[in-house]
Amino acid sequence: MKNIVPESITKVIQHLMSFPGYGEKASKRFTLNLLKMPKGEAVDFIKEVAQMIEKVVPCKECGLFTEEEICPICKDEGRDRKTICVVEESFDGFIIEQTGKFKGLYHVLGGRLSPLEGITPKDLNIDKLLKRVEELAVEEVLIATNPTVEGEATANYIQNLLKNKNVSITRLAYGLPFGAVLENADEFTLSKAIEFKIKI
Numbered sequence: 001m002k003n004i005v006p007e008s009i010t011k012v013i014q015h016l017m018s019f020p021g022y023g024e025k026a027s028k029r030f031t032l033n034l035l036k037m038p039k040g041e042a043v044d045f046i047k048e049v050a051q052m053i054e055k056v057v058p059c060k061e062c063g064l065f066t067e068e069e070i071c072p073i074c075k076d077e078g079r080d081r082k083t084i085c086v087v088e089e090s091f092d093g094f095i096i097e098q099t100g101k102f103k104g105l106y107h108v109l110g111g112r113l114s115p116l117e118g119i120t121p122k123d124l125n126i127d128k129l130l131k132r133v134e135e136l137a138v139e140e141v142l143i144a145t146n147p148t149v150e151g152e153a154t155a156n157y158i159q160n161l162l163k164n165k166n167v168s169i170t171r172l173a174y175g176l177p178f179g180a181v182l183e184n185a186d187e188f189t190l191s192k193a194i195e196f197k198i199k200i
């Protein structure tokens with residue numbers, strides 16, 4: 001059988017597939033959408049992507065994506081500088097910020113520990129976290145890694161590093177997502193929800 005897929009298309013699909021979490025199906029769908037867009041629009045889109053890559057850098061302090069050297073959170077004198085929320089990725093910080101419930105600073109790890117993917121502590125922004133905890137005399141570290149096996153392992157690792165320092169360590173509460181149906185909840189989530197029940 002002859003492969004008649006144009007080389008330029010194959011290249012884009014293969015590139016997309018090299019991203020974590022991007023399967024062949026999603027990569028093909030994205031490429032097809034791009035090809036079906038009016039040419040001008042597609043080129044504008046690619047320019048936007050190029051601009052984003054050009055402009056966005058991790059904040060020098062906390063690692064959140066920003067278009068300046070220091071992000072607006074780290075610059076804001078009104079933030080509680082004694083509390084740091086540790087997140088896996090910038091987008092986790094952005095969503096927590098949207099709740100308006102957290103008034104401290106952030107710290108982006110840039111991933112989570114994953115022996116399977118070969119991601120070890122030295123691949124994460126952990127040394128900088130310890131440095132900030134010391135320099136800012138941080139009083140509380142809120143670990144907001146994902147409630148997954150890797151996220152838990154990462155949280156435990158950080159907790160161990162911080163346990164001899166004079167800092168209180170907290171975790172995001174586990175529970176049922178809003179709108180969830182009990183019967184569909186997994187056992188882990190449900191048992192954590194019972195364990196961390198709240199008085200009403």
Ligand SMILES: [Zn+2]
Nearest residue numbers: 059062071074
């Ligand atoms: Zn920052």
